[in-house]
Amino acid sequence: MQADRLHFEDFTPGRQFPLGPKTVSAAEIIEFATEFDPQPMHLSEEAGKASILGGLSASGWHTSAMMMRMIVDSFIGRSTCQGAPGVEQMDWKKPVLAGDTIEGQGVVLEARALKSRPGIGIVRMRTELGNQRGETVCVAEQSIMFRMRENGESKA
Amino acid sequence: MRFAELMTIGTRIEAGTLEFSAEDIIRFAEKFDPQPFHLDPEAAKAFVFGGLCASGWHTCAGWMKMFLVYWATESERLRRQGVAPPKLGPSPGFRKLQWLRPVYAGDRITYFATLQASRELASRPGTWINTTLNEGINQHGDVVIRFESNVLEFA
Numbered sequence A: 001m002q003a004d005r006l007h008f009e010d011f012t013p014g015r016q017f018p019l020g021p022k023t024v025s026a027a028e029i030i031e032f033a034t035e036f037d038p039q040p041m042h043l044s045e046e047a048g049k050a051s052i053l054g055g056l057s058a059s060g061w062h063t064s065a066m067m068m069r070m071i072v073d074s075f076i077g078r079s080t081c082q083g084a085p086g087v088e089q090m091d092w093k094k095p096v097l098a099g100d101t102i103e104g105q106g107v108v109l110e111a112r113a114l115k116s117r118p119g120i121g122i123v124r125m126r127t128e129l130g131n132q133r134g135e136t137v138c139v140a141e142q143s144i145m146f147r148m149r150e151n152g153e154s155k156a
Numbered sequence B: 001m002r003f004a005e006l007m008t009i010g011t012r013i014e015a016g017t018l019e020f021s022a023e024d025i026i027r028f029a030e031k032f033d034p035q036p037f038h039l040d041p042e043a044a045k046a047f048v049f050g051g052l053c054a055s056g057w058h059t060c061a062g063w064m065k066m067f068l069v070y071w072a073t074e075s076e077r078l079r080r081q082g083v084a085p086p087k088l089g090p091s092p093g094f095r096k097l098q099w100l101r102p103v104y105a106g107d108r109i110t111y112f113a114t115l116q117a118s119r120e121l122a123s124r125p126g127t128w129i130n131t132t133l134n135e136g137i138n139q140h141g142d143v144v145i146r147f148e149s150n151v152l153e154f155a
Helices: A026-036 A045-050 A060-074 B022-032 B056-080
Strands: A016-023 A086-092 A101-113 A120-130 A136-147 B012-019 B093-099 B108-120 B127-137 B143-154
Touching: A016 A060, A016 A120, A026 A060, A026 B056, A060 A086, A060 A101, A060 A120, A060 A136, A060 B022, A060 B056, A101 A136, B012 B056, B022 B056, B056 B093, B056 B108, B056 B127, B056 B143, B108 B143
Parallel strands: none
Antiparallel strands: A016 A101, A086 A136, A086 B093, A101 A120, A120 A136, B012 B108, B093 B143, B108 B127, B127 B143
């Protein structure tokens, strides 16, 4: 079972993983924003239309969280993931509007062993989502840690 | 009033403190980050974190939440003084986000923001972009999250 999981060694530069698709509802946008980002353009269609975003739109943090869910569903959920140290950059390029369908892919940029933590490697990835209009909505570069295959089984 | 007049460059403001309950951690993770160490206190013991801890994105969203609490109070204070608060808009993104330590169930994170730079957009006069360094510090004084974000401001 553990051996079937994606380990550090499986994340070779250039390897791609599909993300999504997901259709984002107005109710989800409002629910997230009410708890974490209650700004008018994330709470009502009217206020969204009056803003430069052009309609009820998801908080960038919500878009980021949805991207995370796609990453878990695509590959982290069947991997030896050990958490993530951070995100070098996140660009919210276009709004995610109510009713939009977003999808994209993650591509491995670089993979290296961690000197400080034997048996763990760090994988730098570029993850990108677009919408049904062909626009890129969100681009991120982030690092994720995975356990290596060599001592994977003994620790499982 | 411009944002840079209110929050002078280099001055750190305290936005507020958010407690991360186990229930909130699990509720967020079920929707957005269903990994064992964010979902199940028992399963989390087998991982390097050693206990149930919040999704890093939950810690980020907590910063946004507490900054807006601070901002609402600050805007109200300015209005009472007859001053129009800065008009902040959407954010184009962030840089250099580090999740430095886990946020465990029961932790109380105090969030901060420090204005680093404010510049008018050459392509859009009357619109500024403000860069802030944002941090979250737990009840032991350890920095758990740090990132630099940009926010638009309109004249």
